[in-house]
Structure formats: structure tokens, C-alpha cells
Amino acid sequence: MKLSSATLAACLIAKAAAAGGVAPQDVSFAEDGAVAVSLSGMAGDPAAGARIMTTRGKGNCIACHAVTTLADAPFHGEVGPALDGAADRWEEAQLRGIVADSKKTFEGSVMPSFYKTTGYIRPGKGYTGRAAEADPMAPLLSAQEIEDVVAYLMTLKD
Numbered sequence: 001m002k003l004s005s006a007t008l009a010a011c012l013i014a015k016a017a018a019a020g021g022v023a024p025q026d027v028s029f030a031e032d033g034a035v036a037v038s039l040s041g042m043a044g045d046p047a048a049g050a051r052i053m054t055t056r057g058k059g060n061c062i063a064c065h066a067v068t069t070l071a072d073a074p075f076h077g078e079v080g081p082a083l084d085g086a087a088d089r090w091e092e093a094q095l096r097g098i099v100a101d102s103k104k105t106f107e108g109s110v111m112p113s114f115y116k117t118t119g120y121i122r123p124g125k126g127y128t129g130r131a132a133e134a135d136p137m138a139p140l141l142s143a144q145e146i147e148d149v150v151a152y153l154m155t156l157k158d
Ligand code: HEC
Pocket: 053, 059, 060, 061, 062, 063, 064, 065, 079, 080, 081, 082, 083, 085, 086, 089, 095, 098, 099, 106, 108, 109, 110, 111, 112, 114, 149, 153
């Protein structure tokens, strides 16, 4: 069976919603970019979060951020600040907001929005007036993967 990426995205989003989570288009960001509630409705697993952060094709956060506790993984980039001590600088809700959609916290950031399916410029769709929801893109990370990453970030205390 061949699944189109749109079908797949719709399934993923439906799954997140069914599990008591928040779909990407329903995330409520505070004025400062923070997201108060768990996107999956469940707690995150820090060990899974560390894997996601160091896996290409998942978060691959270390392509841009140095993290001392993840130093075994190769290719630490320096595009973004080192994440050591992130939990001392930010509340959990703020970290969730940064990972879900960094642009809500840092205007114009080059950091990808990991839990976002709408608002991208799609070639060929600009003038059709068709609703973006008819053609959802899969978020880069699932709701639970975001929670896992946030759980790992919460362990980063100086
Ligand atoms: C393409 C590069 C890039 C990638 C990939 C990236 N980030 Fe970032 N990130 C940045 C930049 C740049 C900033 C600084 C904010 C800004 O844009 O001005 C930042 C800021 C942050 C901050 C706030 C920094 C602090 O401690 O004050 C956190 C937390 C963070 N990123 C987490 C992550 C996580 C977790 C991932 C992976 C899921 C990730 N980032 C992936 C570029 C990146």
C-alpha cells in the first residue's frame, strides 16, 4: 500500500488528538512563546529525548547545539547556543514552546519549528485559496517526541 505524505500526516495528527494530546494547529502559545500543557497528555522520557536529539532525521539538535552530556555523539554544531544549563535558564513550559515552535520565542530564528504543520509557503498553492488544513504536512517531531526532548532538556542543570 502506498501512503501519501498528506495521508500519513493526517493519521499522525489524528493519533495525537485521539491520545488526549494537542494537534499542531491547536497548540496554545503564551505571549512569551511558552506552552503550558504536555502536547501528548503524557510525561516525557528523558532517555528517549536524548536519542531524538542526537538522531539525524529526528531532532538532530546537536547539528546546531553543543550539549556536554551528549558529547559522545559526533558533529556538535555551534549555530545555536550550548544547551548546558538550559533548565536553569528556562521553565519547562518555555522549553516546550521553544522546541514546538522556536519562532514564538525567538523572532526570525533559524531553529526549525518541530511541531508545526501550517503556515509554510507551499509552492503552487499560494494563489489557490485552498485551506492549508486540506493538505497537512507531518510535523518534524510527534507530540510525544517533543515531550521526550523537553524531559531531557529539564535534566540540563548546571
Ligand atoms: C538549524 C539550527 C538549530 C537546530 C537544528 C536546533 N536549534 Fe535550538 N536554537 C538555534 C538557535 C540559533 C538558537 C538561538 C535562538 C535564536 O534563534 O536567536 C536556538 C535556541 C534554542 C534554545 C534556547 C537556548 C538557551 O539555552 O538559551 C533551546 C532550549 C533549543 N534551541 C533547543 C533545541 C532543541 C531541543 C533542538 C532539537 C529538537 C534544537 N534546538 C534544534 C538553532 C537550532
